[in-house]
Amino acid sequence: MSRSSASPSDAARHALPWLLPVLIVAAWEVASRMGWLSTRVLPEPWAVLTAFWTLLASGELGEHVAVSTGRAFAGLAIGGSLGLLFGLLTGSFRRAETLLDTTFQMLRNIPPLALIPLVILWFGIGEGAKLFLVAVAVFFPIYLNTFHGIHAVDRGLIEMARSYGLNGWPLYRHVILPGALPSILVGLRFSLGLMWVLLIVAETLSAQSGIGYMTMNAREFLQTDVVLVGIVLYALLGKAADLAARGLERWWLRWHPAHQH
Amino acid sequence: MKFPGIRLGAAAHAGFAPTQPAGAESLRPPTDARGAEVVVEGLSKRYGERAVLRDVSLRLAPGEFVAIVGRSGCGKSTLLRHVAGLERADTGLLRVGGGVGGAGTRIMFQDARLLPWKSVLDNVALGLPQPQGRQQARRALAQVGLLKRALEWPAVLSGGQRQRVALARALVHEPRLLLLDEPLGALDALTRIEMQQLIETLWREHGFTALLVTHDVSEAVALADRVVLIEDQRIAFDERVPLPRPRPRADPAFAAFEARVLERLLKPAAPAEPEADDAASPAAGRLRWAV
Numbered sequence: 441m442s443r444s445s446a447s448p449s450d451a452a453r454h455a456l457p458w459l460l461p462v463l464i465v466a467a468w469e470v471a472s473r474m475g476w477l478s479t480r481v482l483p484e485p486w487a488v489l490t491a492f493w494t495l496l497a498s499g500e501l502g503e504h505v506a507v508s509t510g511r512a513f514a515g516l517a518i519g520g521s522l523g524l525l526f527g528l529l530t531g532s533f534r535r536a537e538t539l540l541d542t543t544f545q546m547l548r549n550i551p552p553l554a555l556i557p558l559v560i561l562w563f564g565i566g567e568g569a570k571l572f573l574v575a576v577a578v579f580f581p582i583y584l585n586t587f588h589g590i591h592a593v594d595r596g597l598i599e600m601a602r603s604y605g606l607n608g609w610p611l612y613r614h615v616i617l618p619g620a621l622p623s624i625l626v627g628l629r630f631s632l633g634l635m636w637v638l639l640i641v642a643e644t645l646s647a648q649s650g651i652g653y654m655t656m657n658a659r660e661f662l663q664t665d666v667v668l669v670g671i672v673l674y675a676l677l678g679k680a681a682d683l684a685a686r687g688l689e690r691w692w693l694r695w696h697p698a699h700q701h
Numbered sequence: 702m703k704f705p706g707i708r709l710g711a712a713a714h715a716g717f718a719p720t721q722p723a724g725a726e727s728l729r730p731p732t733d734a735r736g737a738e739v740v741v742e743g744l745s746k747r748y749g750e751r752a753v754l755r756d757v758s759l760r761l762a763p764g765e766f767v768a769i770v771g772r773s774g775c776g777k778s779t780l781l782r783h784v785a786g787l788e789r790a791d792t793g794l795l796r797v798g799g800g801v802g803g804a805g806t807r808i809m810f811q812d813a814r815l816l817p818w819k820s821v822l823d824n825v826a827l828g829l830p831q832p833q834g835r836q837q838a839r840r841a842l843a844q845v846g847l848l849k850r851a852l853e854w855p856a857v858l859s860g861g862q863r864q865r866v867a868l869a870r871a872l873v874h875e876p877r878l879l880l881l882d883e884p885l886g887a888l889d890a891l892t893r894i895e896m897q898q899l900i901e902t903l904w905r906e907h908g909f910t911a912l913l914v915t916h917d918v919s920e921a922v923a924l925a926d927r928v929v930l931i932e933d934q935r936i937a938f939d940e941r942v943p944l945p946r947p948r949p950r951a952d953p954a955f956a957a958f959e960a961r962v963l964e965r966l967l968k969p970a971a972p973a974e975p976e977a978d979d980a981a982s983p984a985a986g987r988l989r990w991a992v
């Protein structure tokens with residue numbers, strides 16, 4: 441069922457999405473070389489690449505990436521599992537829905553970034569503040585989509601399963617959870633995007649390590665090339681997280697007609 | 702699951718002495734009493750102001766195959782859902798008892814209702830204790846001729862194949878009563894006839910009691926021992942199909958009986974009784990045609 445990737449037209453199809461980024465970088469390089477673009481504004485791609493290499497070779501880059509990724513996923517683990525838990529709870533039990541959903545819907549409309557002053561008062565500027573911000577941001581997409589996913593499970597399938605003697609946990613495991621999974625994964629993808637946004641802001645506010653710290657530090661010394669390295673890193677990490685989420689979808693939803701080629 | 706209560710149930714019904722219809726008796730050895738007996742008495746159901754069933758009484762002998770026909774919205778599916786225990790009646794009595802088999806009642810829906818995230822095999826094995834459930838599921842799939850597709854997703858099957866999987870899923874439990882809620886309604890004519898033959902074969906093999914809801918009169922005549930017509934929320938017609946099995950459709954007797962049922966089905970009902978919901982519209986008798 442997997443596609444073979446031997447034919448030349450297939451290779452072209454895989455290369456095509458990268459055509460535009462490559463062209464932009466080429467134009468940028470040319471503009472820098474011709475002196476149309478000041479290094480103060482934007483360093484040439486080659487300089488960014490060299491800076492990247494130097495940072496990588498010194499081990500500094502690896503350390504910052506590791507710290508940032510660790511923070512991001514710790515926040516995701518906390519906020520995501522809480523969102524999943526409460527989403528399952530409110531989606532499955534009418535009582536829990538009446539009790540909790542209104543509150544969550546109100547809280548959902550507060551932008552997490554608006555909480556920054558309060559968060560700094562609560563947690564200072566340490567690790568706690570960063571984890572809290574990321575956790576709050578990823579909570580809601582996962583909560584909402586889990587809740588919605590459970591409500592959207594085909595009633596006919598549940599009726600069938602009940603009439604075939606499934607109840608309680610088996611009904612949940614074989615019917616309700618797999619039925620809600622596509623929606624939960626959509627929530628996860630939203631969360632992954634928000635996760636990086638919040639982490640960037642939190643790390644730029646204050647940090648002693650991480651990609652945000654690296655870029656802010658570089659700004660102090662006018663190292664635009666290092667700032668650019670940081671920005672590119674965020675883009676790559678975001679793309680990697682999205683790819684991972686899509687990989688999960690492809691595996692968990694391999695039964696879905698949309699994933700069968 | 703084994704039900705020690707099965708024999709108890711049979712004993713409890715012993716005093717009831719069901720009159721075994723002669724037609725059903727001759728079809729298979731009398732030792733075969735695996736089917737359940739179904740008794741519906743005085744069943745009524747309303748949804749708000751609208752009556753769906755009024756004082757319906759129906760009895761199915763063990764192993765009997767009964768088809769319910771009627772127009773859309775006549776309440777035939779509601780009756781079946783009551784027998785399945787999916788709905789509660791306002792008044793009336795329902796008893797499903799007796800018979801020998803694994804599970805009590807299994808239902809086949811109009812849509813196959815396969816779990817799309819489980820393989821064909823795991824769908825059939827749903828609710829069975831593992832791992833021996835898979836072995837049973839394989840046997841059931843072989844019976845409907847789909848063992849080769851056991852490891853595929855339901856999404857890649859055709860409509861007819863999905864219904865065959867649903868049939869295997871129902872039969873793997875060895876039910877004493879099989880309820881069929883227009884299971885072939887969405888299939889093309891050829892597939893439908895194949896499925897009818899399959900259902901008939903498996904019914905004769907397993908000996909369960911079967912209740913089929915359909916709006917295809919020829920399907921009812923082909924399969925059932927008895928055809929019951931529901932009209933105006935009541936049973937309007939209940940007749941034994943006087944044809945030996947197998948029943949070739951080309952047989953003039955087949956066509957004659959089918960025509961008789963169809964004619965009765967198309968005949969405008971007697972003028973509406975002064976029931977609250979009908980009296981509101983004097984043209985109810987004619988309006989029925991617009992449905």
